[in-house]
Amino acid sequence: MKKNFLNISLAVFFLYFLMGTVSAQGFKAGAAIRTLTPNPLLPVSGGIGTPNPVTTKKGELYARVLVLEKGDVRIAIVGIDNLGWTSILGDRSRALIKGIPPENILIGATHTHSAPDAYAFPDEQGHYGADLKYLDWCTEQIADAVNEAIKSLKPAYLKTAVGEAKGKIAYNYYAEQLYDPRCAIIQAIEDGGENNGKPIATLVNYAIHPEVIGPSRGICSPDLCGPLYARIESKVGGIAIFMNGAQGGMVTADNRRQKGEKDEIHGEANTWEECTRIGVLLADEALRIISDAPIQKAPMLYCGSRIISFPIDNPKMKYILENSPLKSPMAANDSIKTRINILDIGTAQVLTIPGEALPNIGFYVKRNMHTKQPMLFGLTNDAFGYMMTKVDFNSFKRYDYISHTSLGEMTGEIYIDQALKLVKDSPSAQSQP
16 A cells, blocks of 8 residues: 555656646747749839739748747747738738737748739839739738647747858948848757757848849749758758848848859849859858757747837838838828837847848847847838938938938937837846846
């Protein structure tokens, strides 16, 4: 009798020990993808203006999702192969997603210049070239992917890292060295032991314009992001995701060629082979950087956000927002609201940017974040064109184009102020000595 009681007591103790271990760890991850390539193919857009006709494709367009959970906190990170993705479209997906608060669903664009128009840019007569039925279908596919990732949640470990990506990947077209060479990685690993667990997802965060092919060559493509996905998934498994950074003005792919070199077009290689070279190199650098990162078995998970407002001082941007059939809600004082998020994911911290922030903004914000692993998700939750500080706006000829495709001179100033307030209020800031 005593022996049986002892055995039962030991079994109960062991069960409670296991339950306590799971509860203490409590971190879960899930991932999913959906193909967003239109069939038949649609014209593609590289910015303001009429979309360009397409005759073929190189690679597929995707929505790629990572869902993370810890206790009662659940977040979704969505990367979409498109030039930009507005909150109007994002909110349509959020309304179809079950189990995650809408403010915890971050939807960003890779910024490929070879995907269908998702802004529905109007011309001077108010006509637009976007396919609204296609965009509605995309919002449904995105929601389906997030809902699938929620269902696939499983116990996981975490690895995060930031390091300089080496090699010929990116440069600044306006000022060659004015870009951030740091590549940030978030990797969720299935809880199968430190040596046996396989990645559920590997997220790469890097500032670059994926415009090797561009919109004028009759090709629908994820550009360099496609080979990046394929390389990571072939080497470590799981689902690869790309989130852009502060790549404005004008951090682009380094596809420069010497004069007379094979496949040179206007001094650049604009081929799928060059997309593959850059995508594979960036993927390999990301995997190198994350390879020795320590495993975090019970990482912190926090999501905060705030609604901010930008004045619309640029008549061109005001016309687009007023006349696009997507109908962005503008306030009576010619301003527009958007959401910015902050995430604490283990030892990493993430801030979202609702547009294309110039590198100096990115450097400054990262320097003031409470982490050695700062990450910026550009073109996330909204995509309001270029974001500049007031001293750069309309100040010199080199910045004419980006000034004319910006909401106004205060966009960058307001973003910096509001983003750093989020940083100040985050749990990681409260824990600082």
